Amino acid sequence: MTIRWGESQLRFRLSRAELARLQAEGELVEGLPGCSWRFTLTSADSDRLVFESQGLRVVADSRALARLAEERNREGHQFCQGGVEVSVQVALRSR
16 A cells, blocks of 8 residues: 655555455555555445544445546545545556
């Protein structure tokens, strides 16, 4: 999983295998080396950002993730909350 962030954008880029693991296990976690802060990507019935003491939880709509698993889609799934644009994409060349 690759994570990119800027002033008002957050993008998760997943391989197909990571998307399958997210759907099967319910979450993917990526930490920053040398500290306890982490990004957690989960799925549920609606999109939202949750600020936690140890990081940021991004909850993506499980139906949108299912669509990403079924079709090749350059745009991925996007939502906006509190002025932050969040994008979850699947690397089209991944397996």
